Amino acid sequence: MLPDIYLDPGALQCLCASAMETYSRESGGFLMGRMTTRKVGKRSKRMLRISAVYPQQTANRGYKSVSDGNRQAGWRARVLLYTLSGLRGVKLVGGYHTHPGDACELSESDLEYLYGEVRYHKGRAGFQVMDRWLEIVVSIDKRRYVTRYSEEPFHTWHGHKRKIEGIVAADSGTGFHFTIGAFWVSELDAETDEEFNAMPRKALIKEAKVHAPI
Numbered sequence: 001m002l003p004d005i006y007l008d009p010g011a012l013q014c015l016c017a018s019a020m021e022t023y024s025r026e027s028g029g030f031l032m033g034r035m036t037t038r039k040v041g042k043r044s045k046r047m048l049r050i051s052a053v054y055p056q057q058t059a060n061r062g063y064k065s066v067s068d069g070n071r072q073a074g075w076r077a078r079v080l081l082y083t084l085s086g087l088r089g090v091k092l093v094g095g096y097h098t099h100p101g102d103a104c105e106l107s108e109s110d111l112e113y114l115y116g117e118v119r120y121h122k123g124r125a126g127f128q129v130m131d132r133w134l135e136i137v138v139s140i141d142k143r144r145y146v147t148r149y150s151e152e153p154f155h156t157w158h159g160h161k162r163k164i165e166g167i168v169a170a171d172s173g174t175g176f177h178f179t180i181g182a183f184w185v186s187e188l189d190a191e192t193d194e195e196f197n198a199m200p201r202k203a204l205i206k207e208a209k210v211h212a213p214i
């Protein structure tokens with residue numbers, strides 16, 4: 001069983017701010033976390049706590065994609081994250097990207113990108129190919145409200161079976177709607193991309209339940 005995800009308050013804020021800052025273009029970056037035990041109702045559950053989110057500053061942000069804008073800078077960021085991965089138990093566990101006006105699901109091109117992502121370091125010593133990667137997708141939509149709300153900014157959230165959904169009203173006439181989903185992608189250590197692409201999607205992707213401090 002792959003673990004559920006718990007977003008620290010700061011991680012939730014960073015994911016949503018990253019999506020909202022560039023709401024018409026995709027943005028993305030990396031996730032750090034550690035295993036922890038949390039209470040769900042009366043039971044204790046082991047889950048992966050996302051403690052930090054790093055938005056990639058030099059990314060090339062398109063309307064339907066996000067990728068490295070400056071390969072050397074992207075490489076430097078990864079060197080830091082891989083080198084410090086495991087510091088006091090906090091590891092690099094995956095990444096995230098945003099989907100402006102699009103479904104909160106992983107696309108075929110997302111899977112291809114991840115196959116390349118875990119090989120980015122091209123076998124450099126000390127940088128293993130991760131067999132499993134957590135990818136968070138943040139869908140964002142800007143909406144205009146007909147009914148005018150309070151002039152004060154506010155936010156509201158609710159959980160679904162696995163994803164969480166939130167509204168942040170930036171002003172009385174505009175709101176940003178977020179849907180956050182978390183997906184475990186396995187078999188990334190497949191020998192070739194053909195082998196990886198031939199695997200059934202159900203075997204590769206397991207959607208995790210997202211818990212958030214809301």
Ligand SMILES: [Zn+2]
Nearest residue numbers: 097106107110
């Ligand atoms: Zn995507």
